[in-house]
Amino acid sequence: MAAAAAAAPVGAAPRVGLLYDDRMCAHATPDGEKHPENPERLRAIRRKLDAEGVASRCVDMKAKEAKEKYIASVHTPNHIKLIRDISSKEYDYRRNKTARKFNSIYFNEGSSESAFLAAGSVIEVAEKVASGELSSAIALVRPPGHHAEHNEPMGFCLFNNVAIAANYLLNERPDLGINKILIVDWDVHHGNGTQKMFYSDPRVLFFSVHRFDYGSFYPCEGDASHCFIGEGAGEGYNINVPWEHGKCSDADYVAAWDHVLLPIAEAFDPDIILLSAGFDAAMGDPLGGCCITPDGYALLLTKLLGFAKGRIVMALEGGYNLKSIANSVCACTKVLLGDNFTYNSPRMQPFESTWRVIQMVRDELKAYWPVLSSKLPDNVPLRSAPSYIEPYASSGSESDVEDVSELPDAISSVNVTQVVDDVLSEHITMLKLDEDNLATKNTSSDSVQAQDDGPVVAATRIYDLLFTWRSALSKVYVWYASFGSNMWKPRFLCYIEGGKVKLKTRCLFISCKEH
Incomplete structure (x- = not known):
């Protein structure tokens, strides 16, 4: 007992x-x-x-x-x-x-x-x-x-x-x-x-x-x-x-x-x-x-x-x-x-x-916890969220963002496809590809800087995304994501062939994970 x-x-x-x-x-x-x-x-x-x-x-x-x-x-x-x-x-x-x-x-x-x-x-x-x-x-x-x-x-x-x-x-x-x-x-x-x-x-x-x-x-x-x-x-x-x-x-x-x-x-x-x-x-x-x-x-x-x-x-x-x-x-x-x-x-x-x-x-x-079935109050207090639809937005967690009162208007004013292409063209030159086996050698995260000659990235850490985005990219498809939590200038670059960047209305969303 x-x-x-x-x-x-x-x-x-x-x-x-x-x-x-x-x-x-x-x-x-x-x-x-x-x-x-x-x-x-x-x-x-x-x-x-x-x-x-x-x-x-x-x-x-x-x-x-x-x-x-x-x-x-x-x-x-x-x-x-x-x-x-x-x-x-x-x-x-x-x-x-x-x-x-x-x-x-x-x-x-x-x-x-x-x-x-x-x-x-x-x-x-x-x-x-x-x-x-x-x-x-x-x-x-x-x-x-x-x-x-x-x-x-x-x-x-x-x-x-x-x-x-x-x-x-x-x-x-x-x-x-x-x-x-x-x-x-x-x-x-x-x-x-x-x-x-x-x-x-x-x-x-x-x-x-x-x-x-x-x-x-x-x-x-x-x-x-x-x-x-x-x-x-x-x-x-x-x-x-x-x-x-x-x-x-x-x-x-x-x-x-x-x-x-x-x-x-x-x-x-x-x-x-x-x-x-x-x-x-x-x-x-x-x-x-x-x-x-x-x-x-x-x-x-x-x-x-x-x-x-x-x-x-x-x-x-x-x-x-x-x-x-x-x-x-x-x-x-x-x-x-x-x-x-x-x-x-x-x-x-x-x-x-x-x-x-x-x-x-x-x-x-709510299907598992019926207590969540009720609706939230209609008049909840709120403030406008920071806008993350910014060309070349920093991945630093302390990066400044601009509050906007009407997020949909801010979104509509940006050519999302152009932003994506610009970001990709800026960073694809940083990729140092291991053509033999695409082995990951130096993917950086929380606070570890990449070497000066850029990270070697692999094609194995990609999986299907939850959100739906579409954008026309170059012949070699690239998925780009930045580590918002990193210090200094860490970037996480995923390179795959045959993948697609999927876009949703508010930001460039990438997810990387072992198959």
């Missing part, structure tokens, strides 16, 4: 676990190169929590390395072996070469220990919260995890920490009575790895709100769209809220909470919530280009406390502005500790596009 989690006495202060271990700062770039995902992220958060007197109010948790058998619940043996061995002397002279085989990954002598500690730490705090020993917990871990796939690391992530912990609770500790898990991923990037690991599992409700930009925002995969809702027994249990552009603020996220996540969460009634807590949608983040305030994150977290008896595990994912990530984590920790919360940030209205996305998500899921 499953053991019931102990409930905290009425009126008692919440017991909030805080896990920080400086050993996870050993994972760093080789030779000290600058990188947004760096050890200072954890240290900045810890300094802030100490300075505010917040850390001392939490239960200090000790990090533990995850056992390989638990990691194997979501990752292949070859993946685990690679991460286990990558920091050994055996790899000293080929570590960098190995890293270049993957999408936005680096390794050093401390990577192995850090990765096993990150995965084990999320297991540790999740177990304590599930058992009732803690009310909630925060795991300050790195490397992050939500991009890590079943068989490979990617996007700064080595192991999928949250997925490993979820599998542990469901499959290794049935005595804890955790039968339904809600995973909320508010990182600005889609949690592609986590989605795939639970895509057919109805025990896990996965919710990701992220920049999508019609498929051009990292990880540049079409399955981040609202149309991907799970399969088999898990159909309806995968929820994507894909923003069409940057600059989304507290108001946009609150709208997604109130009109998508919270109604479904109430119907699902989870036993615990695992929060992939990336803070790269925060104001000032160099990769995210969004505008969530610390108060905004605190408000979103406050709304989640009404579910699963408040049993929430926050596992750090992204977030690359040291000030914003420290302030945001501190604000969330105070919420978990039960401090009185008042929203003091300037109030904004959701974008017009936010309501459009929310309605699309609701329409897609």
